[in-house]
Amino acid sequence: MATGRTHRPATRSRGIPEATVARLPLYLRALTALSERSVPTVSSEELAAAAGVNSAKLRKDFSYLGSYGTRGVGYDVEYLVYQISRELGLTQDWPIVMVGIGNLGAALANYGGFASRGFRVAALIDADPAMVGKPVAGIAVQHIDDLEKIVDENGVSIGVIATPAGAAQQVCDRLVAAGVTSILNFAPTVLSVPDGVDVRKVDLSIELQILAFHEQRKAGEESDAAAVVASSSTASGVAGASLRDATPAGGRKGPDGDMPAVMPA
Amino acid sequence: MATGRTHRPATRSRGIPEATVARLPLYLRALTALSERSVPTVSSEELAAAAGVNSAKLRKDFSYLGSYGTRGVGYDVEYLVYQISRELGLTQDWPIVMVGIGNLGAALANYGGFASRGFRVAALIDADPAMVGKPVAGIAVQHIDDLEKIVDENGVSIGVIATPAGAAQQVCDRLVAAGVTSILNFAPTVLSVPDGVDVRKVDLSIELQILAFHEQRKAGEESDAAAVVASSSTASGVAGASLRDATPAGGRKGPDGDMPAVMPA
DNA sequence: ATATGTGAAACCCTTCACAGCT
DNA sequence: AGCTGTGAAGGGTTTCACATAT
Numbered sequence: 001m002a003t004g005r006t007h008r009p010a011t012r013s014r015g016i017p018e019a020t021v022a023r024l025p026l027y028l029r030a031l032t033a034l035s036e037r038s039v040p041t042v043s044s045e046e047l048a049a050a051a052g053v054n055s056a057k058l059r060k061d062f063s064y065l066g067s068y069g070t071r072g073v074g075y076d077v078e079y080l081v082y083q084i085s086r087e088l089g090l091t092q093d094w095p096i097v098m099v100g101i102g103n104l105g106a107a108l109a110n111y112g113g114f115a116s117r118g119f120r121v122a123a124l125i126d127a128d129p130a131m132v133g134k135p136v137a138g139i140a141v142q143h144i145d146d147l148e149k150i151v152d153e154n155g156v157s158i159g160v161i162a163t164p165a166g167a168a169q170q171v172c173d174r175l176v177a178a179g180v181t182s183i184l185n186f187a188p189t190v191l192s193v194p195d196g197v198d199v200r201k202v203d204l205s206i207e208l209q210i211l212a213f214h215e216q217r218k219a220g221e222e223s224d225a226a227a228v229v230a231s232s233s234t235a236s237g238v239a240g241a242s243l244r245d246a247t248p249a250g251g252r253k254g255p256d257g258d259m260p261a262v263m264p265a
Numbered sequence: 266m267a268t269g270r271t272h273r274p275a276t277r278s279r280g281i282p283e284a285t286v287a288r289l290p291l292y293l294r295a296l297t298a299l300s301e302r303s304v305p306t307v308s309s310e311e312l313a314a315a316a317g318v319n320s321a322k323l324r325k326d327f328s329y330l331g332s333y334g335t336r337g338v339g340y341d342v343e344y345l346v347y348q349i350s351r352e353l354g355l356t357q358d359w360p361i362v363m364v365g366i367g368n369l370g371a372a373l374a375n376y377g378g379f380a381s382r383g384f385r386v387a388a389l390i391d392a393d394p395a396m397v398g399k400p401v402a403g404i405a406v407q408h409i410d411d412l413e414k415i416v417d418e419n420g421v422s423i424g425v426i427a428t429p430a431g432a433a434q435q436v437c438d439r440l441v442a443a444g445v446t447s448i449l450n451f452a453p454t455v456l457s458v459p460d461g462v463d464v465r466k467v468d469l470s471i472e473l474q475i476l477a478f479h480e481q482r483k484a485g486e487e488s489d490a491a492a493v494v495a496s497s498s499t500a501s502g503v504a505g506a507s508l509r510d511a512t513p514a515g516g517r518k519g520p521d522g523d524m525p526a527v528m529p530a
Numbered sequence: 531a532t533a534t535g536t537g538a539a540a541c542c543c544t545t546c547a548c549a550g551c552t
Numbered sequence: 553a554g555c556t557g558t559g560a561a562g563g564g565t566t567t568c569a570c571a572t573a574t
Contacts, residue, residue: 019565025474029453043533052455055533056567063535071534071573088474089481096473107372113453113470118477157480158473181483182476184469188294188378190317198479200472204449205378207465208361208423209290209353211447212383214463215422216354218446284543308555321545328557336556337552 016087020061024084026051027058031081043074085118095122095154097180099171100163101131101141104186108162109137122154127167144171151178158182165189172199281352285326289349291316292323296346308339350383360387360419362445364436365428366396366406369451373427374402387419392432409436416443423447430454437464 030050034042044062048055062068062075068083069075085091096114098105101124109124124136127144134141142150150156159180161168168187175183176197185191185201193199295315299307309327313320327333327340333348334340350356361379363370366389374389389401392409399406407415415421424445426433433452440448441462450456450466458464 017564021478022471022475024478025468025471026455028474030455045533050455054567056569057565059534060536060566067535069534072532073574074533087478089477090474092481094473094477094480103372103375107368108469110368111469113468114473117470117474119470119473157484158476182480184472184476190291190295190315192317196483198476200476202467202469202472203290203378204373204376204467205382205384206287206290207449207467208359208379208384208425209293209355209382210287211423211449211463211465212354212359213286213289213352215359215447216357218461219422282543310555319545321547322543324556325544325558332557334556335552336550337554339555 016064020064021088023051023053023057023061024088026053027061028081028084028088028090031077031084034077035081039077041070041074041076044069047075090118092118094119094158095156096120096158096160097123097125097147097150097154097156097175098160098162099125099144099147099175100161100167100187101126101136102162102164105162106136108160108186109139119158122156123150125150127163144174147171147174148178151175151180156180158184160184160186161191162186281329285329286353288316288318288322288326289353291318292326293346293349293353293355296342296349299342300346304342306335306339306341309334312340355383357383359384359423360421361385361423361425362388362390362412362415362419362421362440363425363427364390364409364412364440365426365432365452366391366401367427367429370427371401373425373451374404384423387421388415390415392428409439412436412439413443416440416445421445423449425449425451426456427451 027047030047031042033050034047042050044055044059048058051058059069062080065083065087068080082091096119098109098121101109105124105126109121114121121137121139124139124141125144125147126132126141129143131141132143151159157180159172159175159182161171161175161183163171165187168185168189169191172183172185172191172193176193181196182198183191183193183200185199186203188203188205191199191201292312295312296307298315299312307315309320309324313323316323324334327345330348330352333345347356361384363374363386366374370389370391374386379386386402386404389404389406390409390412391397391406394408396406397408416424422445424437424440424447426436426440426448428436430452433450433454434456437448437450437456437458441458446461447463448456448458448465450464451468453468453470456464456466
């Protein structure tokens with residue numbers, strides 16, 4: 001043991017299921033919008049619609065937090081905003097550091113979404129000496145040599161990695177060694193971290209590939225023309241079946257399609 | 266019917282579980298790296314380590330695609346790269362449009378991750394006349410008035426939304442009306458789309474909030490020394506029902522912590 | 531009358547453990 | 553001997569449906 005584990009230690013989260021935690025920010029956003037419009041209460045039905053989930057799920061989610069609703073009435077918006085904020089740990093300030101101030105890093109630094117909700121960009125860090133000192137989003141970029149000092153002095157426990165893939169693991173190791181225990185990774189690599197450190201990744205290339213998978217399926221499902229003209233072929237039934245049999249045919253190998261002469265780049 | 270559903274129609278994906286689909290891009294990336302190093306075969310154990318999952322899961326995932334391995338040996342790297350690419354629909358070219366060329370949009374357009382794997386940025390679209398004509402990542406930005414024409418002429422079925430939250434739904438509606446059936450949404454809003462349209466969202470603020478939740482828990486788990494200083498001693502005891510008539514006084518209530526006098530911004 | 535809170539059922543995903551093939 | 557492919561067990565998540573509270 002003592003070897004670095006690979007991903008998402010899952011952190012037993014007291015009693016709240018991980019799936020629920022992942023939806024709390026969604027509820028919070030919807031509630032904040034209601035709060036700004038001075039709406040005093042919401043029903044699970046309304047709030048669920050605003051958050052894009054179904055109401056039974058939302059009620060079950062809230063039940064893990066406590067009994068915060070009133071039967072026959074609904075939920076008090078302000079009260080829920082506070083309770084969810086507290087549950088998520090947003091009533092305190094989280095200083096974060098961002099490493100890798102290239103195109104993406106700079107865009108993220110400029111993105112207002114952080115500051116608005118408990119996160120404060122404590123430092124921007126880059127390895128390029130030409131970047132150091134330059135202000136990005138009103139903050140002067142610092143050199144990566146000072147990473148440990150920066151993390152320590154600011155009490156940073158959350159780091160954002162927006163470096164090229166090749167540098168990510170190395171940066172991650174330094175962040176962890178310096179005391180960071182949560183990492184948001186935008187670099188297209190799998191990061192190895194010790195137990196006790198949480199990693200979440202955002203990879204837009206992966207998201208697109210998942211969409212492509214479904215897109216391809218849709219195209220195959222249609223009569224045969226590619227088009228996909230507006231409409232929504234609801235297909236309420238278990239329709240589908242269509243060409244291409246799923247089963248790995250008794251004999252050998254997969255559905256269809258063998259190696260082509262030329263590999264796709 | 267006819268009403269727009271809210272999120273992730275889940276698209277029955279023939280036989281491949283959604284969770285497996287979401288991991289295929291990960292496997293593909295690891296395999297591509299092996300391929301570049303001319304590694305001929307991998308075991309499930311090795312590949313799993315490289316992709317950051319466990320080997321049983323990987324084998325089960327691959328079993329949905331077919332029998333692509335050789336017992337006692339492992340998987341042929343090149344062969345798997347091709348099969349997974351094909352399964353994901355990456356052997357064809359996917360023209361995409363990106364709407365909203367601000368900081369984030371520009372950064373995404375510059376990100377190489379797209380082009381490298383089957384995705385081609387067919388057009389960049391913005392509502393700001395001042396942006397129109399400007400080259401971003403080598404492509405001239407076009408005006409949103411031409412959205413429908415652009416989608417149609419390029420046969421675009423995948424759209425990326427990187428606009429401010431307020432404009433996202435409206436842009437989404439136009440994309441869908443124009444024929445787009447898959448959307449990657451970077452705006453912090455829930456999008457309503459008709460059945461048959463897939464939406465995936467990327468929201469870094471949400472990711473950070475999830476990390477904060479676990480981070481908070483870690484801090485509380487420690488012996489007792491207040492690791493995270495500057496805390497907000499949230500009325501440790503069961504504080505009185507403070508001002509705010511909001512408190513829906515009643516039976517149970519949650520674990521601890523009532524409304525504070527001052528709400529966190 | 532209305533909407534929450536929650537056992538129970540259904541479903542999906544992961545992990546185990548080993549039969550079966552090379 | 554070694555590694556894949558997969559039934560079966562185990563956990564987690566979603567959905568149902570209704571008792572319960574206002």
